[in-house]
Amino acid sequence: MATIAASAAAPLERQPTDWASPEMQGRIAARYRAERNFRRLGAGALMVAAGFLAFLLFTIVRDGWTGFLRTEARVEVMFDAATLGVDSAALRGPGAQAVLARADYVALMDKAALQLGPASDMLSDAAWLALRDRLVADPTLIGRTETLWVPVRSSIDLLAKGKYDLDAPADSRGVTDREVSDWRWLDSQGRLRTVFNQAFIGNADSTEPELAGIGGAALGSLFTLFVTIAIAFPLGVFSAAWLEEFAPRGRLADIIELSINNLAAVPSIIFGLLGLAFFLNYAGLPRSSPLVGGITLALMIMPVIVIAARVAIQAVPPSIRDAALGIGASPIQVVFQHVVPLALPGIMTGTIIGISRALGETAPLLLIGMRAFVTDTPQGLTAPATVLPMQVFLWSDDVQRGFVEKTSAAIMVLLFILILMNSVAIYLRNRFERRW
Amino acid sequence: MTLLIALLLVIGLAGFAYLAARARAGKMIVAAAGRFGAVHSRPVYHGAYVAVLALAPALIVLAGWSLVGERWIEQQVVGALPAADQPVDKLDRAALMNEVRGLVAGDLPQAFNPVAPKLAPVYAAAVANGDLLAGALAVALLCGGGLWGYGRIRPDFRARTAVESQVQAVLLLASVVAILTTFGIVLSLIFESIRFFGMVSPVEFLTGLQWSPQTALRADQVGSTGSFGAVPLFWGTIFIGAIIAMLVAIPLGLLSAIYLTQYAAPSLRRWLKPVLELLAGVPTVVYGFFAALTVAPLVRQLAVAIGMSDASSDSALAAGLVMGIMIIPFVSSMADDSLTAVPRAMRDGSLAMGATMSETVKKVMVPAALPGIVGGVLLAVSRAIGETMIVVMAAGLAANLTANPFSSVTTVTTQIVALLTGDQEFDSAKTLSAFALGLVLFCMTLVLNIYALAVVKRYREAYE
Numbered sequence: 001m002a003t004i005a006a007s008a009a010a011p012l013e014r015q016p017t018d019w020a021s022p023e024m025q026g027r028i029a030a031r032y033r034a035e036r037n038f039r040r041l042g043a044g045a046l047m048v049a050a051g052f053l054a055f056l057l058f059t060i061v062r063d064g065w066t067g068f069l070r071t072e073a074r075v076e077v078m079f080d081a082a083t084l085g086v087d088s089a090a091l092r093g094p095g096a097q098a099v100l101a102r103a104d105y106v107a108l109m110d111k112a113a114l115q116l117g118p119a120s121d122m123l124s125d126a127a128w129l130a131l132r133d134r135l136v137a138d139p140t141l142i143g144r145t146e147t148l149w150v151p152v153r154s155s156i157d158l159l160a161k162g163k164y165d166l167d168a169p170a171d172s173r174g175v176t177d178r179e180v181s182d183w184r185w186l187d188s189q190g191r192l193r194t195v196f197n198q199a200f201i202g203n204a205d206s207t208e209p210e211l212a213g214i215g216g217a218a219l220g221s222l223f224t225l226f227v228t229i230a231i232a233f234p235l236g237v238f239s240a241a242w243l244e245e246f247a248p249r250g251r252l253a254d255i256i257e258l259s260i261n262n263l264a265a266v267p268s269i270i271f272g273l274l275g276l277a278f279f280l281n282y283a284g285l286p287r288s289s290p291l292v293g294g295i296t297l298a299l300m301i302m303p304v305i306v307i308a309a310r311v312a313i314q315a316v317p318p319s320i321r322d323a324a325l326g327i328g329a330s331p332i333q334v335v336f337q338h339v340v341p342l343a344l345p346g347i348m349t350g351t352i353i354g355i356s357r358a359l360g361e362t363a364p365l366l367l368i369g370m371r372a373f374v375t376d377t378p379q380g381l382t383a384p385a386t387v388l389p390m391q392v393f394l395w396s397d398d399v400q401r402g403f404v405e406k407t408s409a410a411i412m413v414l415l416f417i418l419i420l421m422n423s424v425a426i427y428l429r430n431r432f433e434r435r436w
Numbered sequence: 437m438t439l440l441i442a443l444l445l446v447i448g449l450a451g452f453a454y455l456a457a458r459a460r461a462g463k464m465i466v467a468a469a470g471r472f473g474a475v476h477s478r479p480v481y482h483g484a485y486v487a488v489l490a491l492a493p494a495l496i497v498l499a500g501w502s503l504v505g506e507r508w509i510e511q512q513v514v515g516a517l518p519a520a521d522q523p524v525d526k527l528d529r530a531a532l533m534n535e536v537r538g539l540v541a542g543d544l545p546q547a548f549n550p551v552a553p554k555l556a557p558v559y560a561a562a563v564a565n566g567d568l569l570a571g572a573l574a575v576a577l578l579c580g581g582g583l584w585g586y587g588r589i590r591p592d593f594r595a596r597t598a599v600e601s602q603v604q605a606v607l608l609l610a611s612v613v614a615i616l617t618t619f620g621i622v623l624s625l626i627f628e629s630i631r632f633f634g635m636v637s638p639v640e641f642l643t644g645l646q647w648s649p650q651t652a653l654r655a656d657q658v659g660s661t662g663s664f665g666a667v668p669l670f671w672g673t674i675f676i677g678a679i680i681a682m683l684v685a686i687p688l689g690l691l692s693a694i695y696l697t698q699y700a701a702p703s704l705r706r707w708l709k710p711v712l713e714l715l716a717g718v719p720t721v722v723y724g725f726f727a728a729l730t731v732a733p734l735v736r737q738l739a740v741a742i743g744m745s746d747a748s749s750d751s752a753l754a755a756g757l758v759m760g761i762m763i764i765p766f767v768s769s770m771a772d773d774s775l776t777a778v779p780r781a782m783r784d785g786s787l788a789m790g791a792t793m794s795e796t797v798k799k800v801m802v803p804a805a806l807p808g809i810v811g812g813v814l815l816a817v818s819r820a821i822g823e824t825m826i827v828v829m830a831a832g833l834a835a836n837l838t839a840n841p842f843s844s845v846t847t848v849t850t851q852i853v854a855l856l857t858g859d860q861e862f863d864s865a866k867t868l869s870a871f872a873l874g875l876v877l878f879c880m881t882l883v884l885n886i887y888a889l890a891v892v893k894r895y896r897e898a899y900e
Binding site for chain 1: 503504506507596600603604606607608610611612613614615617618620621624625627628687688689690691692694695696698699708710711712714715717718719720721722723724725726728729730761764768792793794795797798815818819821822823824825828829849852853856857870871874877878881882885886889
């Protein structure tokens with residue numbers, strides 16, 4: 001007591017801080033300056049991240065939007081039975097469709113292309129398909145002349161879209177003088193037009209950029225995701241329900257929980273190794289097929305669904321369970337008639353996030369052979385197929401210049417679907433999620 | 437085709453069993469004149485019980501057959517050849533079988549292998565017989581199970597209890613899939629790695645400095661053995677994923693999290709957080725394309741500008757930079773969680789003492805949240821070293837042991853993809869080495885994850 005009283009009584013050794021002194025003012029200013037700088041640093045970091053995202057989207061849209069367009073050339077085609085190699089008498093018979101399907105459209109196209117003068121070989125190698133489609137749709141065209149728009153070669157297409165720097169020296173701009181002069185000639189004749197590229201949406205892969213499309217890959221993605229959802233959703237919901245509602249506390253539940261948490265963090269390519277070693281080499285399932293791809297991706301996203309479903313099930317208040325049990329429901333009825341339906345918005349949100357991850361995943365599918373070059377739309381779950389992100393990967397590897405815009409355009413489609421799915425997930429979360 | 441018919445038949449019969457059992461239970465209720473409690477379970481449960489008893493064994497048989505059937509058929513077909521003509525090689529065998537299948541399906545107008553046309557009818561017969569046998573077995577099991585269950589329907593039979601234990605068993609099975617997957621991964625990696633280590637010693641693999649896995653076609657070619665020293669790959673993985681990417685991701689992610697939690701107005705935060713999450717939702721193949729097409733040329737120009745004329749066009753820097761950007765949201769959201777978990781009293785106390793916000797963040801918040809942040813960074817590292825598409829598309833294939841960010845290095849994941857895509861024979865050291873690399877990658881990420889989760893968990897407990 002005495003010491004405290006003594007120290008309290010002792011005179012202050014320090015003078016009160018003089019906040020107005022220039023020295024203190026300087027220190028305060030320095031501290032506030034540091035504060036402002038730190039704040040700017042934080043905002044700057046966010047700006048860099050957001051700016052990078054904007055730059056990425058900008059370059060992709062800049063390179064890719066022209067991928068949805070296609071340049072076509074106008075040719076007048078005389079559907080000449082002799083060039084086509086068909087007998088006009090056979091066309092009136094019952095086998096007319098078969099005769100039309102076998103006709104020599106390539107020769108007809110070559111003949112028609114001559115009217116393009118110097119640029120006669122600048123039409124796409126598959127331009128004859130346009131003639132076939134037209135004639136099969138209307139067989140009475142035989143012997144008549146029709147004006148048709150057919151696709152041009154990729155180099156002309158890119159020239160028309162202004163993708164080359166024509167001021168650059170000829171050997172470094174990636175396009176020959178002849179192609180440039182042919183394009184100028186075609187353009188001056190008014191024979192070119194740019195239209196929406198239906199082939200890009202509908203076709204499968206091709207070696208020619210002007211004919212390649214994402215239709216096959218999109219269908220492959222759909223098949224693969226169908227398998228993924230059919231496996232991962234029930235498995236995920238069931239294991240979440242078991243772990244939350246039925247699992248006896250013990251070693252089994254611990255091991256399952258540990259497995260799920262670890263699987264959620266395993267690199268995706270490891271699942272590809274599993275798919276290759278087990279599903280392909282051991283079980284002998286068909287390579288490159290949506291079936292194997294779907295199973296592999298299902299195993300990959302199952303932990304995501306389980307974790308989300310468990311959180312959603314935990315959020316359902318115990319009073320709901322008690323009330324249902326109290327009026328005589330069995331534990332299974334409580335779970336499947338009350339708890340899971342109430343947790344469904346949360347489960348759906350987690351499932352959509354898992355599916356969008358599966359949709360964008362490429363690495364495990366590379367290992368199970370889904371980098372196949374498939375020129376036809378996939379025929380079924382066991383037929384070779386490719387998926388959208390794999391199509392992006394395959395095209396990005398292609399040396400032909402025309403594939404750059406196709407790759408970017410395919411990325412635009414992929415990102416659009418992903419953003420759409422995530423918006424649905426956010427909407428579901430906001431619309432249906434209840435706070436108890 | 438037969439199999440599909442069998443499947444439809446089985447499902448149809450099970451449906452019939454359900455209806456029959458339900459009708460029988462319904463009659464029992466009528467017979468009891470609706471007296472409450474006379475029949476234990478409602479008719480739907482009796483129906484479901486019988487249907488499950490009928491369907492489950494039949495489906496197991498059909499699923500088992502579709503899994504192993506193809507192998508049995510292959511043995512039958514190849515076995516039909518005289519021993520001298522049988523293909524020895526696994527690849528030849530697969531090629532032959534493909535031709536036979538093509539001939540039977542009518543996809544292939546003509547076979548290259550002269551024996552294939554002879555085998556086509558054998559194959560068709562084996563498929564037909566096998567499918568018929570499996571289908572018949574499935575239907576027999578279905579009838580047996582169904583009839584047995586049907587016979588058990590009594591007023592006092594507790595069908596609901598039985599159905600519910602069946603449902604519980606299904607739930608348990610669904611949960612066990614996670615264990616099976618983990619085991620499947622570990623077993624397939626270890627099994628193939630053991631075969632690899634039979635050809636290449638583990639010591640050489642883990643400590644060797646030379647990586648050139650190409651095995652020659654002829655035994656007398658130069659370098660026909662290949663060399664499997666994986667240290668350059670490990671270095672490349674760490675260089676890109678744990679060093680360059682983290683130099684980008686840690687400052688940007690941490691500063692973003694600090695700004696979002698401490699400075700940003702709630703309305704701004706509501707907008708900025710989804711933007712960061714969008715960065716995490718972009719598929720990695722898009723980042724890879726961007727890294728290869730846009731960032732790599734810029735990095736190369738930079739290198740040439742500072743006087744490195746031999747700069748690589750697939751530099752470690754380009755891949756690492758883009759990977760770092762990809763990782764920002766992970767670091768940021770983990771740091772965000774850790775910073776919000778710091779008790780408010782600590783922050784308020786520091787501010788009340790007159791510290792500015794930045795001083796509070798630097799001297800109080802970040803030290804308090806450090807374990808959580810470190811855990812988040814470790815998770816991000818594990819994510820980065822397992823990332824595949826960015827490095828496949830933007831990093832090189834040359835296994836260099838260099839610390840120059842402008843030169844090309846290769847990573848574990850790049851090599852796995854390079855080794856396992858394209859033409860391959862499955863038993864060579866070259867393809868098997870991919871599984872050994874996968875095993876190393878799996879162990880690295882597992883250790884990182886377990887350690888990081890432990891750190892985060894201990895830290896959370898400290899404040900709860």
